Amino acid sequence: MGVDVGFDMVPRLSNGIVDRHNWDRFINFIKECYKDDDQVEIKPNYFLFKVGEHPMLPFEGHKFLRFSSKITWNIGSYIDRVTSIARAHFGSRVRVWDESAYQSGHYDWHEVHESLRSYEQTDEAEIHDSTDPRKELGLPLFEIKDIPGKGKGLIALSNIPQGTRILCEKPILTAGPMPPDALDRVLAGKLKALSKVEQRQFLSLHNNHPGKYPFRGIFKTNALPCGPGSSVGGVYPMSCFINHSCLPNSHNNWNAAAEHETTHAIRPIKIGEEVTISYDRGGPSTVRQDFLKKAFGFHCNCSGCTLPPSELQASDTRRLLIQDLDNSIGDLDRMATSPEKSLEDCRLLLQALKDEFNGYAGASIARFYYDAFQISIAHGDQARASVFAERAYEARVICEGEDSPSTQRAHSLALRPPDHFSFGLYSMKWKTTREDIPKALTTAQFEKWLFREQS
Numbered sequence: 181m182g183v184d185v186g187f188d189m190v191p192r193l194s195n196g197i198v199d200r201h202n203w204d205r206f207i208n209f210i211k212e213c214y215k216d217d218d219q220v221e222i223k224p225n226y227f228l229f230k231v232g233e234h235p236m237l238p239f240e241g242h243k244f245l246r247f248s249s250k251i252t253w254n255i256g257s258y259i260d261r262v263t264s265i266a267r268a269h270f271g272s273r274v275r276v277w278d279e280s281a282y283q284s285g286h287y288d289w290h291e292v293h294e295s296l297r298s299y300e301q302t303d304e305a306e307i308h309d310s311t312d313p314r315k316e317l318g319l320p321l322f323e324i325k326d327i328p329g330k331g332k333g334l335i336a337l338s339n340i341p342q343g344t345r346i347l348c349e350k351p352i353l354t355a356g357p358m359p360p361d362a363l364d365r366v367l368a369g370k371l372k373a374l375s376k377v378e379q380r381q382f383l384s385l386h387n388n389h390p391g392k393y394p395f396r397g398i399f400k401t402n403a404l405p406c407g408p409g410s411s412v413g414g415v416y417p418m419s420c421f422i423n424h425s426c427l428p429n430s431h432n433n434w435n436a437a438a439e440h441e442t443t444h445a446i447r448p449i450k451i452g453e454e455v456t457i458s459y460d461r462g463g464p465s466t467v468r469q470d471f472l473k474k475a476f477g478f479h480c481n482c483s484g485c486t487l488p489p490s491e492l493q494a495s496d497t498r499r500l501l502i503q504d505l506d507n508s509i510g511d512l513d514r515m516a517t518s519p520e521k522s523l524e525d526c527r528l529l530l531q532a533l534k535d536e537f538n539g540y541a542g543a544s545i546a547r548f549y550y551d552a553f554q555i556s557i558a559h560g561d562q563a564r565a566s567v568f569a570e571r572a573y574e575a576r577v578i579c580e581g582e583d584s585p586s587t588q589r590a591h592s593l594a595l596r597p598p599d600h601f602s603f604g605l606y607s608m609k610w611k612t613t614r615e616d617i618p619k620a621l622t623t624a625q626f627e628k629w630l631f632r633e634q635s
């Protein structure tokens with residue numbers, strides 16, 4: 181018997197970088213405080229306090245719910261000290277309770293015991309890294325198959341989790357924009373310099389533009405731009421077989437630092453499903469169809485383009501809304517004079533993206549969270565900027581991986597928002613620090629705070 185005393189973390193910490201960073205600082209502080217105390221043992225994944233009922237603190241904050249013990253003669257000072265250190269790091273998110281004062285914890289014991297059991301498990305290496313058993317065994321995640329009406333395509337050989345790196349390739353060759361005859365000549369020259377295997381790989385690719393310039397035809401059909409908006413294109417051994425969908429399940433990205441192209445699953449992909457990326461530039465279905473026909477020479481029959489008429493109309497309306505909101509967010513005068521309106525547009529745009537892409541809008545999510553970051557930091561709001569950068573980071577990890585320069589940039593901006601060149605560029609009227617990120621709001625309240633919604 182005896183009474184329990186301790187504290188709960190409410191709401192629990194996320195695995196996002198701001199919460200992770202704060203927890204790491206807290207854990208380091210605890211380590212420093214108790215480094216000479218034999219009663220506090222450092223286990224592989226947690227601290228064990230060998231007093232009272234042996235409470236623990238995990239090294240991964242998202243696992244943590246409660247630090248507590250029944251009161252015994254030696255536990256009080258430990259509970260008090262850890263509580264006050266936690267309070268200093270997490271503010272009112274630390275809910276102190278004491279059964280002798282008829283207070284009980286926020287979580288029920290079933291949840292708490294489950295969280296305690298999770299401490300024993302080894303740290304998760306990367307939250308979004310592949311847990312696909314085929315990948316761990318070095319087996320291919322897909323096979324290249326003939327797809328009726330589309331040439332070849334990639335078909336998943338297993339269920340592929342979201343965030344999995346499906347492909348990572350260096351280009352066989354690259355080329356910039358030039359007149360058709362010149363491009364054909366340049367490609368012929370580059371092809372000669374390649375190995376026989378690479379030549380065969382190039383010549384086996386599909387050509388939607390047969391005729392006078394065969395090499396250009398293959399290049400034009402298959403080249404992927406080296407970065408968004410880049411006029412330089414690259415041809416790859418396998419990435420080029422990935423077909424288009426207006427509702428893609430994967431995202432391709434040119435990593436300029438590593439000079440390779442990656443393809444990541446942006447949502448879970450089922451075994452037997454075709455791996456798809458988006459070649460289009462957005463807009464309603466008719467605009468996409470025109471663009472794809474002109475640029476790549478095919479008519480799109482993807483699940484997004486073949487929706488029943490009423491759903492297609494709703495999708496077209498959303499796509500137009502997305503374009504309109506994107507344009508208004510890009511209006512710098514408005515960002516300077518009415519930033520609350522620009523931020524509201526970001527909120528609406530992110531919602532429209534979620535609706536249109538069933539919650540998996542890929543890199544667009546990262547882009548618009550980054551816009552929201554810029555709006556906030558340009559008016560001195562480090563608290564919201566940090567949260568927006570963190571969300572951009574999380575989306576980039578899924579779409580591009582930790583080694584992508586854009587992912588790394590979002591990560592460092594989440595920790596140090598003022599490093600951005602536009603810090604306070606328009607005003608400091610929203611001045612906050614990262615310490616001002618509220619710690620005791622519900623998810624709905626937090627979203628309202630984040631987007632400055634008036635209630």
Ligand SMILES: [Zn+2]
Pocket residue numbers: 425426427468480481482483484485
């Ligand atoms: Zn389509």
